[in-house]
Amino acid sequence: MPKRSYLSPKISPAARITAAIIEKLEVGTKPWIQPWRGLPVSRPLRSCGTPYRGMNVFWLWMMAQENGYSAPYWMTYRQCASLGGQVRKGEKSSIAIFYKSYTKEVEAADHGEAQEETRRVLKSYAIFNADQCDGLPERYHPTAEVLDIEPEGRAEELDQFFARIGANTREHGSSAYYEPVADRITMPPISLFDGYDQFCATLSHELGHWSGHKSRLNRDLKNRFGSAAYAAEELVAELSSAILGAELGLPVGHLDNHASYIASWLKLLKKDDRAILTAAARAEEASNLLLSLGGYVQQESGELSDAA
Structure with missing residues (x-):
């Protein structure tokens, strides 16, 4: 199987995510569509249980579906260790993205004086799905429930x-x-x-x-x-x-x-x-x-x- 272009760590997080979605769309698949039902929470969750937002939702859905993960929880290597778990040897990380703000001194175009400007840069960090980890508490592997299609009420x-x-x-x-x-x-x-x-x-x-x-x-x-x-x-x-x-x-x-x-x-x-x-x-x-x-x-x- 050829190596997927979006797996390369050398490209930016935005380019990596976009390349992955383009690859899915080109074969007629909308990667933000999740067909499964029955799990207690459908959004990807951090180790503390709070949901991811924005692009991370769709990206981690796609990574879970592509790799066959059923657990909604994602965590860093250290977070896994702090919970008493261990990322299994050979497991590959995914990424989560966030914006980091910083100030930069720039020269104003009208009067030439320096002024501070707030900017944001897109960053990423490595995370693993709970299914890639051993020794985690049971709550990180919720079992699917059989739900009625149209439950009463x-x-x-x-x-x-x-x-x-x-x-x-x-x-x-x-x-x-x-x-x-x-x-x-x-x-x-x-x-x-x-x-x-x-x-x-x-x-x-x-x-x-x-x-x-x-x-x-x-x-x-x-x-x-x-x-x-x-x-x-x-x-x-x-x-x-x-x-x-x-x-x-x-x-x-x-x-x-x-x-x-x-x-x-x-x-x-x-x-x-x-x-x-x-x-x-x-x-x-x-x-x-x-x-x-x-x-x-x-x-x-x-x-x-x-x-x-």
């Missing part, structure tokens, strides 16, 4: 969550879409979906767009199909719906997988290796807004600042 809970968000939504026709001018989401009737979960997953995607309205997160939504800005916004909605799916236990594998969308994302990512990081950061903002409006209680973030 679930539909009512989801109804209440989406109702609290307060988006102007109507059921009409056979297509799902968001209209920025009218600030309205149109959804096909529930009867046209295979299940209520899939209706909610599609609604989550459209709410991703809804979050970008000028009265909320103020993203540019006036873009034509085929433009880079349109592709970027679709990517934000895709990623934000994946995060909502992880938090609410919704399937997202059935969402639009048209070749035209994948082609537009490939064009975007090949032109800018930080585009996926930007989209993930905006998706994190969008999902945080929607989860907050819906009354969903999220765990606090950890010590390091994710690349979000």
